[in-house]
Every structure is written in C-alpha cells, then in structure tokens.
Amino acid sequence: MFGFYRLAAVCPTLKVADTAFNTDEIIRLATEATQNEAAIVVFPELCITGYTCSDLFHQELLLEKSLDALKKIAAAFTDSDSVIAVGLPLRMFGSLYNCAAFVQRGKLVAVTPKTHLPNQREFYEKRHFSSGRDLLRGSLGNDAGFGAAAGLGTAGFGAAAGAVVCPIDGFGDVPVTNFFTVNAGKNGSEVRVGVELCEDLWTAVPPSGELALAGANVIVNLSASDALVGKCDYRRNLVMNQSARCMAAYVYASAGVHESTTDMVFSGHLMIAENGSMIAENKQFNRESEIVYADVDVERLNMQRLSEGSFQDFDSRNVYARAARFDGLRGIDTLKYRFVSPTPFVPGNIETRDKSSTEIFNIQCAGLAKRLEASHSARAVIGLSGGLDSTLALLVVAETFKLLKRPAKGILALTMPGFGTTKRTKNNAVTLAELLGVELRTVDIQKACLQHFEDIGHDPKKLDVTYENVQARERTQILMDIANSEGGIVIGTGDLSEIALGWSTYNADHMSMYAVNCDIPKTLVRHIVDWYADNSGNELKAVLKDILDTPVSPELLPADASGQIAQKTESILGAYEIHDFYLYHFAKYGAKPEKLLFLAKYAFAGKFSDDELKKALAVFVRRFFTQQFKRSCIPDGPKVGTISLSPRADWRMPSDSSFSDWL
Incomplete structure (x- = not known):
C-alpha cells in the first residue's frame, strides 16, 4: 500500500x-x-x-x-x-x-x-x-x-x-x-x-x-x-x-x-x-x-x-x-518499523540541534549581507509585530549587522499598531528592539486606515477581508516609503508555510525587498527562535520564550473583551504542524492526498483526530493551488532547505490549475 x-x-x-x-x-x-x-x-x-x-x-x-x-x-x-x-x-x-x-x-x-x-x-x-x-x-x-x-x-x-x-x-x-x-x-x-x-x-x-x-x-x-x-x-x-x-x-x-x-x-x-x-x-x-x-x-x-x-x-x-x-513482492499496509516524523522540517536529532540551527541561521545572514552590500543600503527596515516571524527576521538582521561590522542602530524597526494589536505583542516588540539595540519607531495606522475606509466607501464596522487587507497594505506602504527616505531596504518576514498557503495579503506583507524567512516553514521558525533563546542572556531569553508562547495571529481583527488575541491563525487554517507535514511530503515527494493522510495518521497519532487531519488536508490542497499566483511573484530570499516555493528555484506551477483531482 x-x-x-x-x-x-x-x-x-x-x-x-x-x-x-x-x-x-x-x-x-x-x-x-x-x-x-x-x-x-x-x-x-x-x-x-x-x-x-x-x-x-x-x-x-x-x-x-x-x-x-x-x-x-x-x-x-x-x-x-x-x-x-x-x-x-x-x-x-x-x-x-x-x-x-x-x-x-x-x-x-x-x-x-x-x-x-x-x-x-x-x-x-x-x-x-x-x-x-x-x-x-x-x-x-x-x-x-x-x-x-x-x-x-x-x-x-x-x-x-x-x-x-x-x-x-x-x-x-x-x-x-x-x-x-x-x-x-x-x-x-x-x-x-x-x-x-x-x-x-x-x-x-x-x-x-x-x-x-x-x-x-x-x-x-x-x-x-x-x-x-x-x-x-x-x-x-x-x-x-x-x-x-x-x-x-x-x-x-x-x-x-x-x-x-x-x-x-x-x-x-x-x-x-x-x-x-x-x-x-x-x-x-x-x-x-x-x-x-x-x-x-x-x-x-x-x-x-x-x-x-x-x-x-x-x-x-x-x-x-x-x-x-x-514474481511480485508483497507490500505492507501498516508501518511497524518506520518512524514518521510529525515535524519533517525540524532536525530530529537533539545532538545536532545547535549545528543545524547555526547553519540555517548563517545561510539567512549570508544572504542578507550580500543583498545589503550589493544594494548599497544604509539601513534595514523591518516591521516588528511581536510575533514569531518578525522576531526571527529581526534576529537575522541583528546578526547580519554584526557580521558586516555595522552598528545596531542602522536597523530601523517599526511597530505599527492597528485595530487588533494587543498589549502583549506590542510590549514584546518594544522589549525585543530595546534588548537588541536597534532604533524603534511607532506609527499608529488606525487613523490612516479609517481615512482610507472613508475614501473607498467601506464601513469600518464590516470586519471583512477589505477591513483586514487595508491594514496590511498600510503597513507595507509605510515600510516601503520609510525605506526610501532612509536609504534602506525592507526586510520581509513571511515564512514558507504562509507562502505555501497564501496566508498573506497580496502586495502587502506578501512583498518586501529581501525576504529572509521565505524558505523556513513555521515549525522550523519556532525551532530556530527557541534555539536562539536558549543561547541568549536571561532578559532576551525571557521575551523570546513569551513570543514563542503567543498564539500565531496577523492581529487584523479587534481583540476580545479581555484584550487578548481573538484572531488565531491555526483556529482558521488548522495547525501549522499539520500543514508543514503535508507541504513536505507533497512538494518533495509528490505524495497523493491519500498517502498524505495515511502518513499523517502515524505521525500525529494521539495528537490530532482523523477529522482534524482530513479538514487540514482539504484546506492545504485548496489554498496551495489557488494561491499560486502569489508565489509567482514573490521577493528574493535565500534557499535554506531542499524545498523552496520560489518560481526561480524549485517550484513552477500554473496559477490557474485545478485542484479537483486532489480533493
């Protein structure tokens, strides 16, 4: 089988x-x-x-x-x-x-x-x-x-x-x-x-x-x-x-x-x-x-x-x-002597954790260093949300500036609170920037977004995709314009999992001038930030650990009554752990949906139900096919592993192909 x-x-x-x-x-x-x-x-x-x-x-x-x-x-x-x-x-x-x-x-x-x-x-x-x-x-x-x-x-x-x-x-x-x-x-x-x-x-x-x-x-x-x-x-x-x-x-x-x-x-x-x-x-x-x-x-x-x-x-x-x-060989339909890793992107050997994480981090830094030098950029501009992806991106930028012997103040981090920003993520962003010694500016986007709602005739009480994407595009506009005025480049923070699922706003967080996380899936982002935290001083370690414990969210919808994150990505899409698993076996080995589900049941036995795995698989297939148009025009970024979704590297796919056979 x-x-x-x-x-x-x-x-x-x-x-x-x-x-x-x-x-x-x-x-x-x-x-x-x-x-x-x-x-x-x-x-x-x-x-x-x-x-x-x-x-x-x-x-x-x-x-x-x-x-x-x-x-x-x-x-x-x-x-x-x-x-x-x-x-x-x-x-x-x-x-x-x-x-x-x-x-x-x-x-x-x-x-x-x-x-x-x-x-x-x-x-x-x-x-x-x-x-x-x-x-x-x-x-x-x-x-x-x-x-x-x-x-x-x-x-x-x-x-x-x-x-x-x-x-x-x-x-x-x-x-x-x-x-x-x-x-x-x-x-x-x-x-x-x-x-x-x-x-x-x-x-x-x-x-x-x-x-x-x-x-x-x-x-x-x-x-x-x-x-x-x-x-x-x-x-x-x-x-x-x-x-x-x-x-x-x-x-x-x-x-x-x-x-x-x-x-x-x-x-x-x-x-x-x-x-x-x-x-x-x-x-x-x-x-x-x-x-x-x-x-x-x-x-x-x-x-x-x-x-x-x-x-x-x-x-x-x-x-x-x-x-x-x-004369024919007997296949098997149960796996007794094979370990199916639930996190295939993440190094499974604890003894090699430091080595593999260091190598990945060095690839990111080397790619960014070359781009900064080649573009003659004085500064690196990054949107800092207090979430996992922007945290890893900022850590990469900070280490790259050390590599280039540039002062940390050459890094400009922008925190841009909107309608869904919580105190927890805002405070973590501020603390992280201070500990890394980078310049931090705050630009509140709410007033500009309300003006834009009025300009395009959108009711701000209507919490739809327009409501969300206006905020995302406002943030990208600010980053791009400030990068122009500061002689810098915008550092993209989106990861491979988001690229696979198209979980980004087209021409907003979808776009940057160099994307350092583009080949790193969410499970690996978490692994590397955790590794970096374990090798950091107590203060930096504490804030990184809290970021790791924060639910993944774009924070584009208002917080709940207690001020906590209401919009949780994994409640909408399914667990990133499952999506990364499907992405690995689908993109690397061309596994059919039935085989993806067969393997997932072994990998996630006791953690996710069959219904959860099936639901996530349907989401993965549908979004992977329908969101190819975003991947067809993504920014440059370093390839880190054997799977890349860049059209210039490993993945070329028609943007209008049908997914009906896969479902």
Whole structure:
C-alpha cells in the first residue's frame, strides 16, 4: 500500500562448515521474517558454509553440501512470495564463485557472483574464488555455449536476452545477474533490486551506482566485514552515503561472531538505510541470531528520482538486458518499523540541534549581507509585530549587522499598531528592539486606515477581508516609503508555510525587498527562535520564550473583551504542524492526498483526530493551488532547505490549475 515494503537484514548463529546446522537456522529465521511480512530477507555473505572456511572451499563435500542446502532453503519457501537472499560458494562454468543466491516460491531466481575480491591483509578470496565481472557483463554469451534465456519456467521468472544463464543442478538454467525487476504494484511502485557483495561497496566505483542509475531502488549487500577499531563508523557512513548517492534503500547484512576467530572477529553488523538516513541498525557482537526490519518507501524513492537529471540521462539498456525478475513482492499496509516524523522540517536529532540551527541561521545572514552590500543600503527596515516571524527576521538582521561590522542602530524597526494589536505583542516588540539595540519607531495606522475606509466607501464596522487587507497594505506602504527616505531596504518576514498557503495579503506583507524567512516553514521558525533563546542572556531569553508562547495571529481583527488575541491563525487554517507535514511530503515527494493522510495518521497519532487531519488536508490542497499566483511573484530570499516555493528555484506551477483531482 502506497509503495511501502518491509525489508529484513539477518545475522544467524552458525557453525563454520556445518551446512546442515546453518541451513536449519537460515530457514528458521527466514520463516520468522516472512511471517512478519518481509518482502526481501538478506543474509550474510557465504552464510550457508560460513565465510571463514578458507581452503575448505576447495573440498568437494562442502561444495556439494552447500548446493544441497540451497535446494532445501528454496523448497522451504515454495508458497512464499518473499525473496530470500543467501550466500554460498557455487561452481559455474568450471570456476568457483562467491555468490548471492535469490530464492522465491521454491525456485532459484538468479545468482550474483562477487565482482571485487579482496586479497590483502586478512582476506585472501582470490585464493578460492574467481571474480564474476565477466559473467555479470554477459561476455560469455552464446560463444561459450551458454544461451541467454528469454524466460524460465512458468512462474513469471525470466532473464532478458543479454543475461548469461548457467545450468545449476536441481534448478535448471539460472540467470547470472546483479539486477532484478518486479512487476509494478497497483500504485505503480515497482521495486528494482541491485546486488553487491561486501567488497563491492568499498571500491572506488561500486556496482550499485550503475545499478541505481538503471533503476535499482533497493540495494542488497551480503557481507562479511571484520571488526576493527573505527571500522564500524566507516562502514555505517559507507552504507548511508551510498544510499543517498543512489537515492535508494540499502540493506546490509554482515557475518557475526560465530565465524572463525583464528585471525579476526566479525561483529554481525546489520543496517538498513534509505536515501541517506539510517532507519534500522542493530547493536553489534550479539551472540544470538538477530533480525532488523525497516519499512521502506519505494514509491517515494521513485518519485524523488523523477526530478533528478542524473537518473534520467543514464542509458540503462545494458543493465536491463541482464535483469532477472521476481514474481511480485508483497507490500505492507501498516508501518511497524518506520518512524514518521510529525515535524519533517525540524532536525530530529537533539545532538545536532545547535549545528543545524547555526547553519540555517548563517545561510539567512549570508544572504542578507550580500543583498545589503550589493544594494548599497544604509539601513534595514523591518516591521516588528511581536510575533514569531518578525522576531526571527529581526534576529537575522541583528546578526547580519554584526557580521558586516555595522552598528545596531542602522536597523530601523517599526511597530505599527492597528485595530487588533494587543498589549502583549506590542510590549514584546518594544522589549525585543530595546534588548537588541536597534532604533524603534511607532506609527499608529488606525487613523490612516479609517481615512482610507472613508475614501473607498467601506464601513469600518464590516470586519471583512477589505477591513483586514487595508491594514496590511498600510503597513507595507509605510515600510516601503520609510525605506526610501532612509536609504534602506525592507526586510520581509513571511515564512514558507504562509507562502505555501497564501496566508498573506497580496502586495502587502506578501512583498518586501529581501525576504529572509521565505524558505523556513513555521515549525522550523519556532525551532530556530527557541534555539536562539536558549543561547541568549536571561532578559532576551525571557521575551523570546513569551513570543514563542503567543498564539500565531496577523492581529487584523479587534481583540476580545479581555484584550487578548481573538484572531488565531491555526483556529482558521488548522495547525501549522499539520500543514508543514503535508507541504513536505507533497512538494518533495509528490505524495497523493491519500498517502498524505495515511502518513499523517502515524505521525500525529494521539495528537490530532482523523477529522482534524482530513479538514487540514482539504484546506492545504485548496489554498496551495489557488494561491499560486502569489508565489509567482514573490521577493528574493535565500534557499535554506531542499524545498523552496520560489518560481526561480524549485517550484513552477500554473496559477490557474485545478485542484479537483486532489480533493
């Protein structure tokens, strides 16, 4: 459902060279994984025999027992559509290969021989095995007497015309390949699997790079990587970086502590990464058999690749020519092994909070510094409401002036109280300006707005959109005119969430001369202001914390009888937390509304009801489509994250498109 598949990485207990013991344990663990709805189950390299058999690999008995074990494993899963990947030594074309074997529905779908054989220090694989490079390239072809089959059996398995096939006792002709395709599911989320074996990943040009460009969105690696000081972190980074580079899920299963310890120790490292993020990893050196699971989003990976030019420019015909095919894979409709963050824009790791917030803040400051210098602006003019967005913008301006070695008095903050301004926001604006040492001016807009109501014939008792927008445009007019008279530029305060929803008045707060918050959604604005507060002195921290606790409001409608904010944005639109969640998955991954709601139910379980999520989704879709005309002409501003709605950066959309299909 929605392109989710459960993957499993397994490290079994084993006895070196005891194929019977190892086979039983592999079957037991694979059965457990398949019963837990795992679509692909990956075991370590040479797990049927043990990686450390050394010269025993040249014993006829061990090779025969290995093949018998593979037959037993295949037979154990005759009725399962799960793919089981196991490692064993396998003779093909008169040579011995270190292979990954893939079984499904009782058949050997294909085998992948290892390409890069380590032969230094503690590893001497070339002593026992041949490289599968020529086999995978298909260079044997028909000249060697081995045909390329157009199809095998009747279960939907097949190898394309360019693949080498090898007759294997008990299985017939079997494709030799490191690339697999799967028939597309009902959501079009086709799975394509690429294969590496251990050392393949550590080379200068890992096979997974080409496989990913050809379409592989799941890379599996059967490995036997020994434990050395510092190697664990290096190995983890390799897997994460390769999954990011390939924009794929990467399943890594390595040999464990029950391998021979004659000269080295193995830790049983299990990892599953998705597009640069580690989503499942075990604690190493476990003496019991272990399985880690992850629910990966293949549909999301496929959609993200559509916008990546490097994935579109690659000629994948040669890779597809050697592909084998799995007979369909079972997707999942519940997520047990995937965390869905309710705040995807906000750094989730507390350890990296300071680093990420500092980097975001520095990007904002660097962008503004360049604009101030390039425009030869003497001053920065900003409307200060006492709300969250203008607070972050002022903090950025203040730090930028320090960066440029300019006095804080060069910053002109204007507080412009109107019909809905409350004492709380006004006092916070004044206090913030004083603590930052900027010049503060107050311009009351009520008299000018009443005059304008009279000029255009609007009844000031009619609290409609005109009533609100007159105030917003009056404030922008004041800012622009004062910036002209002071030789400065107006700093925009609107954030990415407001831009997405069109929650601004056209040609009012919609407009500025440089918008420092334009790529930062509301949830991230809150995060950065909170981070800044925690790193500030007591007085500044106190006012910032109070601003964080103030309801989000444009304050364009009169306060309630007690003088408190009556117009609360999130009561009208729905929680910004929900809208930011929808924006992230909609703009970045092209998720359908049904999938947005599916994910939101996991992310906000216990916090928002299904009705609240549905209502917010309808608001998001309607406003995102109908408010594009505002985004088509927004001011310049720095891109901070991977999502930008600037028509000059990441988002181009017709202003008059229909949203009916999305609702």
